[in-house]
Amino acid sequence: MINLLAAISGSIGSIGYGLAAIGPGIGIGIIFGQGVQAIARQPEAYGVIRQNMLLGFALAEALALIGFVVPFVYGT
């Protein structure tokens, strides 16, 4: 038997989304930060850099979005 010291009630899905957003948030920050830096260093490669930046952004963002959708799917 487990004795709970503390329990949370209410919108647990929101907490899950908050946790799910940490990683992708850091990742997207790194992607755009490095992307802007790359553009500043080599402005003539803007097209290629932007395209790869958006690609990385899309892949990182998917994780946060799955975290956003799952509470709706498994919601009470």
Add this chain to the structure above:
Amino acid sequence: MISAAAVTLSEGGCHLGSGCGFPAPDAGIFQFDPYASFTLFGITFDITKSSLLVILGAALIVVFFLVAFARPRLVPRPVQNVGEMGYLFIRDQIARDVIGKEGDKFVPFLGSLFFFVWIMNIFGIIPLAQFPPMSRFAFPVTLAVMVWVLYMYLGLKHQGPVKFFTNMMFPPGIPKPIYVILAPIELISNILVRPFTLAVRLFANMFAGHLLLTVFTVGAWYLLSPSLIGALGSATSFLVTVILTGFEMLIQALQAFIFTLLTAVYISGSLHAEH
């Protein structure tokens, strides 16, 4: 079905101080009563607002490109100019950049995909429509399945049925023991995760955007009451709605672009093995 929140809201004065709590919008705002339904082969089809918008959007695109390119002229008219700009954007920014020389073959597909997704998303902020059909999961799933079938077919055709999977599972230049872990991950990621994330990304963006706009619109209406907090809160909430609408326009175009870009990347990966 219209959500309970919307009913409480529309049935007269649900405002701050009138004794009713904030009618928070939920997933129910994405469900509509069918306008009409018909049965075909034992399956009942409902024509709802979302399916009507999809049909309308598809018709709009067909009409636009017919008008733009029906009788092309050397010196383009304004409509043809706009159509050419769209076509060239897809060809130069996506097809040629990602796929390369063979990319020109896929411009019609990528272009249709981009403009279809874009106009579907734009419906989210057009007055009276104000619903992005892509926030119903079935629509992005259909598009993702189309893309999946296309890149699987291209891969099997261009790399051969065995080579396609071995190239996928064993990318070169990695120490041998790592393949034990990497091969199954690559296989699952390429075959299952790709279409899943492609659909979920578009769906969740539109779903979240619509929910966000609804929360602040409902908030502006709910807070509208003869008190200082109510007036200030309502004005702020309305202002945020306007700002978010502008933000949504950016997201809508970006998501259409990303969807097309990823499709091009998957096609390119199927045409040539990684090396």
